[in-house]
Amino acid sequence: MSRxxxxxxxxxxxxxxxxxxxxxxxxxxxxxxxxxxxxxEIKAKVEGNQVVLSRxxxxxxxxxxxxxxxxxxxxxxxxxxxxxxxxxxxVGVGYRANVAGKKLELSLGYSHPVIFDIPDGxxxxxxxxxxxxxxxxxxxxxGQVAAxxxxxxxxxxxxxxxxxxxxxxxxxxAGKAGAK
Numbered sequence: 237m238s239r240x241x242x243x244x245x246x247x248x249x250x251x252x253x254x255x256x257x258x259x260x261x262x263x264x265x266x267x268x269x270x271x272x273x274x275x276x277e278i279k280a281k282v283e284g285n286q287v288v289l290s291r292x293x294x295x296x297x298x299x300x301x302x303x304x305x306x307x308x309x310x311x312x313x314x315x316x317x318x319x320x321x322x323x324x325x326x327v328g329v330g331y332r333a334n335v336a337g338k339k340l341e342l343s344l345g346y347s348h349p350v351i352f353d354i355p356d357g358x359x360x361x362x363x364x365x366x367x368x369x370x371x372x373x374x375x376x377x378x379g380q381v382a383a384x385x386x387x388x389x390x391x392x393x394x395x396x397x398x399x400x401x402x403x404x405x406x407x408x409x410a411g412k413a414g415a416k
Contacts, residue, residue: 241302244286245310251317253287255280261287261309265316268357268373272308277301280309287313315373322382324368328397331389332365340368344389344399352385367402 247253252264261272261280274280277298281288287309291302314320326333326344334341340360342350354360358372358381368385372378382401391398393409400406 239303241289241291241299241306243306244283244288245306245313246286247313248285248317251313253282253313255282261312263309263312263316265373268316270312270315270373272305272312274305275301278305280305311375315375319371319373320375320378322370322378323402324370324382324385325400325402326366326368327391327400328389328395331397331399333362333368334365335360335362340385342385342388342399345397346389350388352388355381 247263250266254262254264256262259274259276259279261274263270263272277292278301279290279292281290289302289306289309291298326342328345330343330345332343335354338354340352340354342352344350355377357374357377358370360381361369361371363369370378370382370385372381386399386401389398391400391404391406393407394411396406396408
């Protein structure tokens with residue numbers, strides 16, 4: 237059995253988890269609802285305060301799906317209870333961010349400001365104009381938005397300027413060696 241797929245997904249009392257006849261796990265929290273549509277090879281059951289996933293056969297493809305869907309259900313439960321957060325830092329002279337409504341405005345050293353439309357389900361908070369916190373209930377969407385914002389000006393290895401994750405280490409390179 238899959239080590240990941242074998243372990244059940246636990247959830248607390250305010251979260252409601254149901255399995256529809258279409259083999260879809262619906263996780264309902266206080267503010268948001270997430271659903272995971274599963275393939276027919278994987279079956280889900282709710283037993284008390286845990287979700288147990290099982291597979292119908294032992295083929296390689298089915299075994300790989302077992303762990304995948306367990307992780308997706310776990311991410312849905314975590315998303316409706318606590319949510320996911322990615323933090324980005326703007327490093328560089330004059331680099332700053334500002335949120336106005338559903339738009340993120342970034343000054344990243346270009347001749348124009350970079351304007352990014354914030355998708356539904358994502359909340360962006362700006363702290364001291366150089367620190368961004370991207371929050372949401374969908375883990376993949378939070379990561380995708382963070383990667384998109386980072387992609388506007390990736391950190392460069394010589395001066396370390398750019399948009400980087402807070403916990404990211406930039407490998408610095410030496411500049412030119414100079415004349416002899």
